[in-house]
Amino acid sequence: MGRRSAAVRVALVSTTVIVAVGCGTAEPAVPAASAPSVVRAPDADASVIPDTPVAEPLLTITGKVAATNGAGGLGLDREQLDRLGLLAISVNDPWAKQRIGLQGVWLRDLVALARPDAAATSLHLTALDDYQIDLSLADVRRQPIFLATRTGDGAVLPVEEGGPTRVVFADDLALTYSPDLWIWNIEKIEVR
């Protein structure tokens, strides 16, 4: 049930390359990418979040993690996600072909909260439509990979725009990561 076929994947990577190289000057007239700004600072006791059981989790982290709050993993609802702090980021969406603003956290901070085992090497992300991808844990820790939980205005991220959560990549990574890794509608992350 992959969202895009392998052939399209290849075609799109090359399309992106051509667009990126050929249209460097024809950037859309939206604000240029800048370093994320802090909208809400993390709560001082954000580290104790995992102990609280959750009624309706927005996102569940399972697999090789030490921090759990029942239900086979770590379930986080909106309030808990917000308490991790909110950053505002602007990225160039290769699928919608426009610059978009989003709020959320660095994926690395979210993963650190779940305290992965030393043996864990990757994240397996599953979307509502059963689209799945893998990201290497080393990449997540080193690169500016972002998990958006709210729109740029701070509103709840609707399913139409990739909610409940979606992964986006900072502009520097446009050439390194295939658009196929831009997974949206995420509700499950398994640490492997």
Add this chain to the structure above:
Amino acid sequence: MTAAASRWERWARPRVLIAAVVAVLAVTVGMIVMYSVLLGRMSKEVENAQARSANLSNADREVLVLLQTVTQFDADSDVRDIQVHRGVASRQILVSVASFDPDDPRVRELQNVQQHLAAFPWNRLTEDRAHDGGLHHEAMVLVAQSEERINALRSEQEKIFYAVTSSSLKANQRGQFTLATLVTLVLGLGIAGITVVLRRSRSDVERAYSALKGEVDERCLAEEALRASEGRFRSLVQRASDLTIVTDERGVVTYASPAVESLVGYQPEDFLELPLLAHVEPEERADVATTITLLAERPGLVRTVELRLRTSDGRSRSVEAVCQNLLDDPDVGGLVWNGRDVTERKALERELNHRAHHDPLTGLPNRVLLLQRLADALTRAGSQPPPSLIVVDLDGFKNVNDTLGHSAGDELLRVAAQRLLGCVREDDVAARLGGDEFAIMIGSVDQDDAVAIARRIVEVLQDPFTAVDHHLTVGASVGIAHGGRHGSADGLLRDADIAMYVAKRTGKNRVEVFEPEMRVKASHRTALQQELARAVERGEIDVAYQPVIDLGTRRPAMLEALARWRRPGQPPVPADVFIALAEESGAINKIGLEVLRRACRAGERWRYLPGYGDLGIAVNVSVHQIIAGHLADHVVGALRDTGLPASRLALEITESAALGDSERVAAEFARLQAMGVRIAVDDFGAGYSSLGLLMSFAVDTLKIDRSLLDFDTTRRGSLVMAIAELGHTLGLKVVAEGVETPQHLHRAREACCDAVQGFYLSRPLEENAVEGFLRSWSVARLGDPVVQG
């Protein structure tokens, strides 16, 4: 003027060429650049078209998922499911929109679809379900329409994608063609330039060359003269690997080339002053001596001979030599032998010859060699009696192959071949014709002795074999044909074969001597088999039914189905004859299946006659059908198609050595019995009557062979009694067959048989006569005084 003109020619012509090359090169480079830009644009277009097509089909799929969710939605469902799938679908539509140019009309269409989906009051769906469901219906219609619209876009886009791809491929081909043309042009011009330059430089060296050439020519002439003066002798021995020997007219060696050493291990000096014959193998000396005499008489004569030379270590090498009388040649003055070592080739020829004439499995001669020897013996037979030919066919070999595997079969053939060799004399030829058929040519003995040898062969092949840990007993059918004054090898083999088949048909483990009328019968038989095959195709095989009467209830309990061959306009062929024919040709499988189907169908019909709900149907099954391995499948199919209950079907099997103790056959029976099909042993007491089948397969019924009811030859009926008692002891039903007289019936009763069958009660009936028979059945037919009351 002339000088200036030639200067111009010398310098200008290459320059024009260079300029042309440069110009064409420039055009080529320009074309390559243009072409790559074009290709880049094309491949981008293809990629875009592909991406759009993929995005649209993703959107279409998500809307379909949404449609499914909406359709399955009911009062208990959570509206959240719909929200999620609507969101996912909407997201995919958005992605599709982004893959088009903003002013593309399809963008408007997609956005329109999206707006309609967004405008729908999804939240009211739950309450509406509780009321009249009208909104739910509307939702389904809306999503279905959306899906249709997206699907239309998708299929349109798919067509565009294929069109773009194919035009891109065409542009690609055109570009490649243009480039290839230009590159060819460049190459052509380049070659032309090089030619011009070369020609120019050649004129410079021409004078120097002509001076040199005169000198070289002179030298060549001198060399040629020298070579000529060294004479023909050198050329005769130039090939070092070939052997050259020169002898005088008596055959005494005067020269031997160094190759002698590598060929036979002697030094050339060892040959000198000795007759060549001393080195030739003794049996070839006479021939070589004749060649020497012949050659020495005729100057210039050339002969080719094959001879074997003795080597220093006592072996021999084959040499093919061309010898020529050059006694008159002043350079040679002798007989020249130019030889080539052909030992390996000879060995290879022998090997190939052996392979072509022998069977690799047993090492025996094959059919080809046998026929050659036979032909030789037949032509040579003058004063001696002509040869006899024995053909041996192993009985039951196919079963060994089928049930124990080919390695067991191969082992058995090898042992059989050894035993055959033990029965024949050195001059006889034992050959394997193929499969399990062997032939032995017995030369110059009288016919009775040949028959005695054949009898011994039958005996030795009856001894048990051990192959792959199994003890096996096979038999052999043997035919003999005696050669005549004018017979051919082929004809003799065919006659022996016919005799063998007669032996096989008349009981196996037998020897039959060929008689001319056998040939007539055999061809009649072949014709009849072909006719039978056609009859089976045309459905001319009928089924007749013979009632079996239960002596307890005094009513027909069963009908035995019997195959009949109806030949339009010709006398019927007796059942046993045509069944034997069918078994030989393999047609029995088709016939058996046909009879099974028809009998099941008819039996199911008759069960609805009043009082015949328990009527059974018995169908004869040939050993061939069981070994073929489809019997149980066929029975399952017939029962399923006709509706006859398995418990109403009995299969009748004649005891046969072929059934052996094969596990596969046992499994086949077990499967049939598990279904409830009954198994009857037919013709018990005739032929192979062993208790093996009764014991190894759980048989239900024993049918006593008709011959046992005969009063005089079966110890006044005591055998019937003994067998019936045996059957009852084993818990089997016992049926007496062949009840043709009141005495037979009486005897069957005395023996306490459970049921009887025979002409006295009823002949086999046509299918359409059965119903009348069953309806009008009266116990009076049993001629039974007890029943009158």
